[in-house]
Amino acid sequence: MAEAMILSVGGSPQPIIASLCHFKPHFASLLVSQDSNRDTGQILKTFQDNIGMKIESFVSITCDHQDLGACFEAASKAVSAALEWARMHSVDQKTVAVDFTGGTKCMSVALGFAAMKYALTFSYVGGTGRTKDGLGIVIDGQEKVFSSVNPWILFAHDEKLKICELFNNCQFAAALSQYRELAAKTTEFKSFHDRFICLLSGYYKWDLFRHEEAVRDFSKADAATMLDLKGSDNAESFIRDSITRYEKLKEIAKKSKRCGGSSYSPANCHLIDLIENALRRKKEGKIDDAVLRLYRAVEMAAQIRLADLSINSSQVLPERIPEPIREEFINKYGVEDKTGKKLCKIPQNAQLKLLAHLNDELGLRYQEKEMEFHTIQFQRNYSYLAHGCNSSTADTLQKLESFALEITGITDNSIIHFPDLKL
Numbered sequence: 356m357a358e359a360m361i362l363s364v365g366g367s368p369q370p371i372i373a374s375l376c377h378f379k380p381h382f383a384s385l386l387v388s389q390d391s392n393r394d395t396g397q398i399l400k401t402f403q404d405n406i407g408m409k410i411e412s413f414v415s416i417t418c419d420h421q422d423l424g425a426c427f428e429a430a431s432k433a434v435s436a437a438l439e440w441a442r443m444h445s446v447d448q449k450t451v452a453v454d455f456t457g458g459t460k461c462m463s464v465a466l467g468f469a470a471m472k473y474a475l476t477f478s479y480v481g482g483t484g485r486t487k488d489g490l491g492i493v494i495d496g497q498e499k500v501f502s503s504v505n506p507w508i509l510f511a512h513d514e515k516l517k518i519c520e521l522f523n524n525c526q527f528a529a530a531l532s533q534y535r536e537l538a539a540k541t542t543e544f545k546s547f548h549d550r551f552i553c554l555l556s557g558y559y560k561w562d563l564f565r566h567e568e569a570v571r572d573f574s575k576a577d578a579a580t581m582l583d584l585k586g587s588d589n590a591e592s593f594i595r596d597s598i599t600r601y602e603k604l605k606e607i608a609k610k611s612k613r614c615g616g617s618s619y620s621p622a623n624c625h626l627i628d629l630i631e632n633a634l635r636r637k638k639e640g641k642i643d644d645a646v647l648r649l650y651r652a653v654e655m656a657a658q659i660r661l662a663d664l665s666i667n668s669s670q671v672l673p674e675r676i677p678e679p680i681r682e683e684f685i686n687k688y689g690v691e692d693k694t695g696k697k698l699c700k701i702p703q704n705a706q707l708k709l710l711a712h713l714n715d716e717l718g719l720r721y722q723e724k725e726m727e728f729h730t731i732q733f734q735r736n737y738s739y740l741a742h743g744c745n746s747s748t749a750d751t752l753q754k755l756e757s758f759a760l761e762i763t764g765i766t767d768n769s770i771i772h773f774p775d776l777k778l
Contacts, residue, residue, distance in 0.1 A: 356378060356379055356450075357378040357379070357451060357452035357476065358381055358382070358444070358446045358447075358450040358451065359380050359381065359382040359384070359437045359440055359446065359450070359451045359452075360374070360375065360378055360380040360382070360383050360384070360451070360452045360453070360454060361383075361384045361385075361386070361433050361434055361451070361452070361454070361466065361470060361475075362375075362383060362384070362385055362453075362455075362456070362457065363385075363386045363387075363454070363455050363456065363457045363458035363462045363463055363466045364385050364388075364391045364392075364394065364395065364398070364457045364458055365388075365456075365457035365458040365459065365462070366390070366391060366457075367457065368394045368397060368398045368401075370456045370457060370480035371398050371454070371456070371457050371480075372398055372401050372402055372405070373480055374454045374456065374478060375398070375402040375406075375410075376402060376405055376406055377478075378452050378478070379406055379408065380410065380452070381408075381410060381411065381444075382410065382411045382412070382413075382440045382441075382444075383399065383402075383410055383411070383412045383413075384413045384414075384415065384433040384434070384436045384437040384440075385398075385412065385413070385414050385415070385433065386415050386417065386426075386429055386430050386433040386458065386462055386465075387414055387417070388416070388417055388458065388459070388462065389416060389417075389418075389420075390420075391457070391458065392414065395412070395414055399412055411440070413433065413436040413437070413440075415429045415430070415432040415433040416429060417429035417430075417462065417465075420458065420459045420461060420462055421459060421461055423461045423464065423465055426459075426461045426462045426464075426465035426466075427465040427469060429465070430462070430465040430466040430468070430469035430470075431469045433466070433469070434453075434466075434469045434470050437451055438451065448473055448474045448475060448539075449474050449475070449476065450476075451473075451475050451476070452475065452476045452477070452478055453466065453467075453475050453476065453477050453478065454478045454479065454480065455467055456478075456479050456480040472540070473540065474539055474540040474541065511537060511540075511541075514537050515537070515589075515778040516778075517533060518530050518533050518534050518776070518778060519776045519778055521533065522558075522776040523776055524638065524639065525562070525635040525636070525639045525773075526639070527558055527559035527562050528559055530555060530776070531552070531555045531556055531559050534548075534555055535552055538551075538552060543585075543586065544584070544585055544586030547581060547585065550575070550576045550577060550580070550581050550584070551576070551581065551590070553572045553573070553575040553576035554572070554573065554578065554581075554597060556572045557569045557570075557572035557573040557576060558773060560572060561604060561773075562632065562635065562773075564628075564632070566604060566611050567608045567611065567612075569604055569608070570605055570608045573597070573601045573604060576597075578595075578598045578601065579598060581594050582594055582595070589778050590776070590777065590778055592774070592777065593774050593775070593776050593777060596774035597774060600771065600773070600774065603624070603771050606624050607624045610622040610625065611625070620658070620659075620662045621655050621658060621659055621662075622659065626656055626765070627765060627769060627770055627771060629648055629651060629652045629655060630648075630649065630652050630759065630763075630765060630770060631770045631771050631773075632648055633645045633648035633649045633652065634756075634770070635773070636648060637752060637756070642747045642748070642751075642752050643738055643740050643746060643747045644740070646735055646738065646740075646747045646752050646755055647738075647740045647741075649752075649755045649759045650732075650735055650755065652759050652763070653707075653728075653758070653762070653763075654703040654706070656717060656759075656763045657703065657706035657707050657710060657717065657718075658706065660710055660715050660717045660718070661706060661709070661710065664713065664715070666709075668700070668701050668706050670692070670698045670700070671684075671698060671699040671700070671701055672698065672699075673685055673689075673697060673698075676699065676709065676712075677709075677712040677713065679712060680709070680712055684699050684701065684705065685699060687705070688700055688702070704732075707721040707722075707725075708721075708722075716764075717762055717763065717764075720761065720762040720764075721762050724761070727758060728758055730754075731754050731755050731758060734747065734748070734751045735747065735751065735755070
């Protein structure tokens with residue numbers, strides 16, 4: 356059964372009638388030549404007489420049945436008419452069938468091209484007997500309908516390569532969108548596709564720092580179950596890697612719940628996640644975005660170290676500040692809380708300076724490279740995403756990346772890289 360059909364019509368109406376009687380559609384969109392158009396009325400009447408049901412129809416006439424371009428234009432109209440009927444009647448595209456049996460070879464090929472990008476079923480009318488010792492046309496009354504999947508599935512290899520390219524170049528929203536389109540065009544492996552869409556959505560949201568939402572998507576995907584589903588073979592390595600990434604993601608999401616308000620205290624997993632996010636922006640070629648994230652990572656690293664020492668950079672008690680810099684900090688950063696209590700609210704450079712005077716390893720490494728960081732900071736401050744109108748350079752990014760990794764002590768082995776996607 357098919358709710359609607361698109362058929363190419365040639366000089367022999369019987370195969371078309373056989374196809375209609377087989378699928379019993381409520382709508383038929385016919386691609387015809389100026390000659391075969393004369394048979395459309397009889398074809399529809401014979402179908403209605405044989406099946407006992409009314410059928411709506413649309414006819415698209417090609418101006419030249421021997422010209423592929425002209426046939427494609429007419430075939431596109433025929434396909435559009437069927438899809439519009441399906442939309443108006445809330446019918447799934449997958450219940451629309453395409454029969455390319457009739458018409459010239461140009462008409463059949465054109466119809467295949469026009470319909471291939473949609474989630475349609477393809478069919479062809481052959482037969483158990485042919486004229487010319489089996490080499491001619493099907494003998495009337497001996498027609499047989501052969502159904503097939505959309506040939507687009509056979510050529511989906513290029514689409515999959517494009518999805519992998521997008522994902523592996525950190526274009527997660529585009530990769531997710533294209534995979535949804537791919538899944539919509541096939542009736543096979545639905546359970547796998549639905550779960551894989553959730554998995555891609557999880558990575559997309561993770562990249563946006565929406566960790567709790569990403570956890571929910573990873574949970575829906577259930578990567579361990581995906582490995583047992585048909586359709587997973589080519590993506591097995593990616594799915595297995597995603598299982599281990601999921602554990603890291605859950606840790607980040609759990610600790611993110613503890614952040615907020617005056618009790619805000621990032622954890623080391625947040626720092627690693629932020630640096631990896633910056634490296635993904637670098638891979639995308641978004642230099643300013645990468646610089647912004649790495650700059651924030653330096654500050655976050657200092658906040659984490661201060662928190663380990665029970666110091667909140669927004670509410671530093673003067674007595675916690677070493678004597679050599681106490682007066683300077685009170686003069687520059689001193690504030691009073693609602694009760695009149697004197698505190699210091701210290702910015703990024705001052706946080707690092709405080710750590711150095713507390714003999715913290717991070718602060719001491721910063722102290723050694725302080726002038727280098729000031730140069731990077733100057734260039735960052737004049738970027739579009741800070742206070743100026745310049746674009747950051749690749750050289751600034753590379754210097755900041757090296758600086759951030761060196762003073763934080765984070766190595767490539769500790770960074771949570773997203774896995775490469777292969778389909």
